[in-house]
Amino acid sequence: MKIGIIGLGDMGKLYAKTFARAGYQVYGCDLPEKLDLLTKELQQFDIKVLQSGVDVSRTCDFIIYSTEAEKIDAIVSAYGHATKYGAIVAGQTSVKHPEIAAFEKHLPADVNIVTCHSLHGPGFQTEGQSLIVIRHRASDEVYQTALKVYEALGSIISEIPDFHKHDQIMADTQALTHMGFESMGTAWKNAGFFPWENASYNTGGIDNVKILITLRIFAYKSHVYAGLAILNPYARNQVKQYALSESELFKMMIQEKEAEFRERIYKARDFVFHESRELLMLDEDVLKPKGLSAEVKRKPNSHLSILAMVDAWYHLGVNPYENLIGQTPPFRLRLGIAEYLFKNDELLEESIQAALYDKTIRGDDLEFHSAVREWASIIGYGDLQGYKAHFEETKAFFSDRLEDGLKQSAELIGRLS
Numbered sequence: 315m316k317i318g319i320i321g322l323g324d325m326g327k328l329y330a331k332t333f334a335r336a337g338y339q340v341y342g343c344d345l346p347e348k349l350d351l352l353t354k355e356l357q358q359f360d361i362k363v364l365q366s367g368v369d370v371s372r373t374c375d376f377i378i379y380s381t382e383a384e385k386i387d388a389i390v391s392a393y394g395h396a397t398k399y400g401a402i403v404a405g406q407t408s409v410k411h412p413e414i415a416a417f418e419k420h421l422p423a424d425v426n427i428v429t430c431h432s433l434h435g436p437g438f439q440t441e442g443q444s445l446i447v448i449r450h451r452a453s454d455e456v457y458q459t460a461l462k463v464y465e466a467l468g469s470i471i472s473e474i475p476d477f478h479k480h481d482q483i484m485a486d487t488q489a490l491t492h493m494g495f496e497s498m499g500t501a502w503k504n505a506g507f508f509p510w511e512n513a514s515y516n517t518g519g520i521d522n523v524k525i526l527i528t529l530r531i532f533a534y535k536s537h538v539y540a541g542l543a544i545l546n547p548y549a550r551n552q553v554k555q556y557a558l559s560e561s562e563l564f565k566m567m568i569q570e571k572e573a574e575f576r577e578r579i580y581k582a583r584d585f586v587f588h589e590s591r592e593l594l595m596l597d598e599d600v601l602k603p604k605g606l607s608a609e610v611k612r613k614p615n616s617h618l619s620i621l622a623m624v625d626a627w628y629h630l631g632v633n634p635y636e637n638l639i640g641q642t643p644p645f646r647l648r649l650g651i652a653e654y655l656f657k658n659d660e661l662l663e664e665s666i667q668a669a670l671y672d673k674t675i676r677g678d679d680l681e682f683h684s685a686v687r688e689w690a691s692i693i694g695y696g697d698l699q700g701y702k703a704h705f706e707e708t709k710a711f712f713s714d715r716l717e718d719g720l721k722q723s724a725e726l727i728g729r730l731s
Contacts, residue, residue, distance in 0.1 A: 315338060315339075315375050315376060315463065316338070316339045316340075316341060316373060316374045316375050316376070317330075317333045317338045317339065317340050317341070317374060317375070317376045317377075317378070317463070318340075318341045318342065318343075318370035318371070318373060318374030318376070318377040318378070319340065319341070319342040319343075319370070319377075319378050319380055320342070320343055320367045320370055320371075320377065320378070320379045320380065320381065320389065320393060321342075321343075321344060321379060321380035321381040321389070321406075322342045322343065322344040322348070322352050322356075322363070322380070323344070323380060323381075323436075324435075324436035325380050325406055325432070325435075325436050326342065326344070326378075326380035326381075326406070327342075327355075327356070327436075328436050328439075328440065329378060329380060329406070329440070329467070330342050330356065330359070330361050331356075331359050331361070332439070332440050332466070332467055332468075333463075333466060333467075334359045334360055334361050335359070336466035336467075337466075338463075338466065339362075340359075340360075340361045340362070341361070341362045341363075341364055341369075341370050341373055341374055342356070342361060342362070342363055342364070342370065343363060343364045343365065343366055343367050343369065343370050344363075346365070346366070349363060349365065366393070367389065367392060367393030367396075368392075368393050368396045370393070371393050371394065371395075371396040371397045371398065371401075372396050372397075372398060373398070374398065374401065375398060375400075375401050375402065376401065376402045376404075376460070376463055377397065377401055377402070377403050377404070378403075378404045378405070378406055378430070379403070379404070379405045379406065379407075379413075380405075380406040381405075381406075381407070382407070382537055382538075382541055383407040383408065383409045383412050383413065383541035383542075383545050384412075384537070384540075384541050384544075384545060384698060386405060386407055386412055386413050386416045387412060387415070387416040387419070387420075389416075390416040390417060390419075390420045390421065391416070391419075391420045394416075394417070394420035394421045394422075394425075395420065395422070397421055397422055397425050399422075399424055400424055400425070400426070401425055401426065402425075402426045402427075402428055402452070402456060402459065402460050402463075403417060403421060403425050403426065403427055403428075403429075404427070404428055404429040404430050404460075405417070405429050405430075406430065406431065406432065407431070407541070408431055408484060408488060408538070408541065408542050409481060409484065409541055409542060409545045409546045410429065410431070410448065410477035410480050410481055411477065411478075411481055411545065411546070411547055412545050413429065413477075414427070414429070414450060414477050417429075417450075425451075426451055426452040426453075426456045426460070427450040427451040427452065428447065428448070428449050428450065428451075428452050428456070428457055428460035428461075429447075429448045429450060429477070430445060430446060430447050430448070430464060431445070431446040431448075431480065431484075431640075432444075432445050432446075432467075432469065433445065433446065433640065433641065433642045434642070434643075435534060437720070437724065439468075440467040440468055440469050441467070441468035441469065442468065442469070442470065443469050443470065444469065444470050444472065444640075444641065444642075445464060445467060445469035445470065445471050445472070446471075446472050446473075446474055446480060446639075446640060447460070447461065447464055447471055447472070447473050447474070448473075448474050448475070448476070448477050448480055449473070449475060450477060472639050472640070474639070474640075480640070481546050481547065481548050482548045483637045483639065483640035484542065484546060484548075484549075484640060485546050485548035485549040485551075485552045486552060486632055486634065486637050486645075487637050487640045487641055487642055487645040488542045488640075488642060488645070489542045489543045489546050489549035489552065489553065489693075490549065490552045490553060490556055490623075490626075491642070491644050491645045491648050492531055492539050492542065492543070492644070493543060493553055493556070493689050493690075493693065494556065494619055494622075494623060494648065495524070495527050495528045495531050495644065495648075496528075496531060496532075496539070496685075496689055496705065496708070497619065497682060497685040497686045497688075497689050498524055498528050498619055498682065498685070499528045499529075499531070499532055499708045499711075499712065500685035500688065500689065500704070500708045501678070501681040501682040501684070501685040502528075502681075502711075503707070503708045503711040503712070504681050504684065504685060505677070505678060505681045508712075508715070509521070509524070509525050510525055510715075513613040514613045514614075514615050514675055514678060515615070519654075520615075520617065520620070520651045520654060520655060521615065522726075523647050523650075523651050523726065524619070524651070525719070526719055526722050526723040526726050527643075527644045527647055527648070527723060527726075528712075528719075529712060529715060529716055529718075529719025529720065529722075529723060530644070530719060530720055530723035530724075531644065532705070532708060532709045532712055532716060532719075533709075533716040533717070533719060533720040536701070536702040536705035536706055536709070537702060539701070539705060540698050540701040540702050540705070541698075543693045543701065544693060544696050544697070544698050544701060549693065550693060550694055550696075551630075552626070552630060552632075553689070553690050553693045553694070554690065554694065555626045555629055555630050556622060556623065556626040556686070556690070557686050557687060557690035558626075558629075559622045559623075559625040559626040559629060560618065560619075560622035560626075560682075560683060560686045561683065561686075561687075562578075562625075563575070563578070563618065563621055563622055563625060563669075564618065564679060564680075564683045566578070566670075567616070567618075567669045567670055567676075567679065568676070570670050570671065572666075572670055575666065575669070575670060576666060578625065579621060579624075579625070579662075579666065581628060582621075582624045582625045582627070582628035583624065583656045583662075585627070585628045586624050586627050586628060586633075586634065586652075586656070587653060587656050587657055591635060592635070593653055593657065594646070594649060594650045594653055595653070595657075596647075596650040596651070596653070596654050596730075613674070613675070614664050614665070614667070614668035614672060614675075615665065615668060615675065616665055616668045616669035616672070616675060616679055617655055617665045617669075618669060618679050618682055618683075619682060620651060620652050620655050621665070621669070622686075623648065623652055624652050624656060634649050635649075643727040643730060646730060647726070647727075647730060650730075688704065689704070692704055
């Protein structure tokens, strides 16, 4: 079994090295100008770097396209025709609609398609991480062969039989989750302050998670998140509902419509966190503070971002616990802090009171409201370039703390595990 990786970026190299360590013959390719550099880097792992994807396709029995979702059609178009007879082909994109469309359009009919999605970034080894496997076009025998190959990664495999279901889950666990944290980052940037220096956020617990996961997201590449949000056909509807939930809650807050606000919050709570549901129940060890600056006096927080998330799940009819099959650490933490807030009567009451009556944080809530509108508009228009530009602008604001945030968020995720 010869394994080929088309696209030796961070994730492609991670996969190539992991398969090589497992004893497979591994081949790969990337842009021509990277040939010499990659050859020198990977030769110690006995990974053979070839001239192009045509060479990889002709040589290998199991081929993984590790490339950006927005470029998948062009790349499969260039190399797919050379795929070895009876080979198994997969993609590493986080959005399967464009990937499957490219495979069906450009691959020979005799090629098997058993695709995958690693629910982690290149900063983590594959062992012990979550891996989704999707059987799209393969016999039982071929599918079992593909599963055996994937098992060499040492990941926890979840099988999803249909790529539509995959993208529905990813719209919640990735696209919408990222958009929520991105909106927080943009709000802080627009307000001109760092949250770890603000008494409303430097409190440990929930706010510690908010800050660290926001920094973690902005530490990575914009094209990854842009593809997740823009190219997933289910993401726009979920983002639209999140923006609507946030807007309607914010209007109730500024009008101090307490009875209406409480009724809406409690309906969402009872739908998502009813007593028969097995909860995550994050403990204090996971949420313990590890601040990015000196401690300041704690202030109440409306937690509008979390209230809007739970309200959106309610109105979408989404059970986020069912989506844990496709969980990422940011999603699990987002669901965990929502659960932590809504299952703590005292904390939820404090949040409601702050949302309705604390004028000292109203400006922060307004900034978040505006940021949600900005992100929702960009995603709604399907503006890939606008998404990347908006992302990079906020990323630049936090640039001095991204490395530290990445390290501390990794420690946070480690405590979660």
